[in-house]
Amino acid sequence: MRQTDQDVSIVMIEDDEGHARLIEKNIRRAGVDNEIVGFDNGTAALKHLLDDSHARSSSRGPRSLILLDLNLPDMTGVDILRRLKATERTRRLPVIILTTTDDRREIAKCYDLGANVYITKPLNYDSFANAIRQLGLFLSVMEIPEVN
C-alpha cells in the first residue's frame, strides 16, 4: 500500500458513467484510498472547487487533485481549466486532463493554460489502466500545494 496524503481528495470531472467507473476501479487497484469526489458536469464541479463555504466545511480540507475530461455537457474542459487557473485559491491545484480527444492543438492549448498532464484515453485498455495506476504512484510522490 502506498502512502498517500489522506488530506487530498481526487476530484473527478467526468460525465460518462462508464469512464468514471473504470477510472475509479483502477485508482483503487493502484492502492490509492483517497476520497474520490465525482462530478458529471462542469457547473457542479466548479461550485465545489471555487465555493469558499464548502471548502471550509470539508473535513478533508480543500486540497485536491483534479482529473478533468474535456467533453463535458455544459461547458468545455478548457473553460474549467481556465477558470481554475485564473482563480487564486485553485490555481496551484494539479490538473490531469484525461480525455478521448487527441487533437494536437487542444493538447497544446491545455498545457499553455497550465494543465500538468494530458492523457489520452486510449482504447488499449491495458495501457489506460496502467496509466491510471501510474497516477497512483504520482499521487504518492507529488506535493499537493497548500491553498491560501
Added chain:
Amino acid sequence: MQRARRRVLGLNIVLAAAASAILIAIVFGAQVFSLHTNQAADAAFDVGLTQMKMNSAFTSLLEAESSQRGYLLTRDETYLEPFITARSHIQQDIDDAERQFSKLALDKNVKPLGQIGSVATRKFAELDQTIALARQGKVDEALAIVRGNLGRDLMTHARDTIADQQSALVSLRDERVADLRDSAHKLIMLTTLGVFSVVALSLLALLQMSHQTRKLHRAQDELETANDELEERVRERTRDLQRANDEIQRYAYIVSHDLRAPLVNIVGFTRELETASEAIKSAFEAMPPGPRQPVVAEAVRAIEQDVPEALHFIQSSTGRMDNLINAILNLSRLGRLTLYPREIELNALVGDCIASIQHRATEADALVVIEGALPRLIGDRNALEQVLGNVLDNAVKYLAADRPGRIVISGKRRGTFVMIAVEDNGRGVAPADQERIFELFRRAGRQDRPGEGIGLAHVRSLVRRMGGDISVESDGISGSTFKITLPYDLRQVISRGSSDAPN
C-alpha cells in the same frame, strides 16, 4: 454560325465579282472609245489632208497660170520658173489628191476627182502651147489663145470642181470632227465614271469591312462575357465542392469523437469481464476434481468456452471499430490541413512517387512511365504526394493477371487548371462502382487485395480541399484512367475560400 459566315462570304464574293465586272467593263469601254477616238481623229485628219492636197494641186495650176501670164508679159525666162516647178509636180499633186480622196472611202455622190486630171492636162497643154509660141516670138498668137478663154474656162472648171469637192469635204470633216469630239467626250465620261466607280466601290468595301469588324467585336465581347460567366460558374462549383467537403470533415470529426467515448467503455469493461471470468475460472479449477453436477458442469463450460469466445468476438469487433474511427479522424484531420502553396515541378514529384512504388511494380511485372512533360503548378507538395502516391498505389495493386501492367501518367495545363491522368491497363472499375470507390469504407470488384477502402476517399477529400476534383473512366475490364483536376494556382483557391473554410 456557319450559315451566317457562309452568307457573308457569299455576299463578299458577289460584291467583289460585281466590282471587278464594273471595272473591267469600264476599262474595256475606255479602250474601245480611246481606239475609236484615235480613229476619228485620223479620219478627221485625213479629210483635212485631202483638202490640203486638193488645194496644192489647184495652187500648182494657178502658179503655172500666173507664171505663164508673167512670161507673156515680160518674156523674161525667170518668170517661167514657177511654171516649170509646177509642171514637174502637178501630176504628183493630182495623184496625191486622188489617192487621199480614195482613202476617204466615200460613198457620197461626189464628182470623181479624176476629172481634175484631164482638166489639168488640157490646161497645161494650153500653157505649153502659149509659152512655146511666145518663145518663138509669136506673142500675139499666144495672147490670142489666152483671149480665147479656153484656159480661163478650164481654170474655172477646175476651180468649180475643186470647190464642190471642198464643200463636200468640209461637211464631211465637220461630221468627223463632231464624231471625234463625241468620241472624246464619251471617253472622258467613261473615265470619270470609272473613277467614281472605283471611289464608290472602295467606300462600299470600307463600309462592308467596318460592318464586319463591328460584328466581330460584338462577337468577341459576347465570347468574353460568356467566358467570364463560365469561369464564375466554375469558381462557384469549386467553392460549393469545398464547402461540402468541409462539412463532411466537421461531421466526421464530431461523429468519430462521439463514437470513441462509448467504445472506451466497451473495451474497458470487456477487459474487466475478462479479468472477472479469470477469477471465476480459477475458483472452478480450485474445486476438487471428480464428477460434477450437471449445473456445475454447465457453469464450467460457460466460463471456459462460451465466455472467452464471446469476449474474443467483442474484442475483435471493437478493434475494428477503433481502426475505422481512427481512419475517419485521420481523414477529417487531413481535410482541415493547412496547405502550403509552393511552385511544384510535377515531373520530379511524380518521379519520386514512382520511385517509392518501383519495387512493388517490378515485382508485379508492371511498367510505370510518365508520358510527355507534366505541367508545373503552384500547390501543396505534401498533399500532392499523398494524392498521386495513393492513386499509383492502387494502379499497381489492381493489375490484371493476364497481362503485364502498364501505368502511364500524363498531364497538361488547361487555362487556370491542370489535368493529370493516370492510366492503367489493370482490371478496371465497373461503371456501377465508379462513384462508390471514392466513398469511405467502400471498395469495388474482387476483394482479393488488402485495404480498408480508405485511400480514394482520402484522395478525393484532399483534391477537393485543394479546389479540384477527381474522377475515373473505365470500361470495367481493360483498365482505368483516373483524372485529377487541380487549379494551377493554389493560392487563389486558398484566398477565395478563406472566408468559409475552417483552417
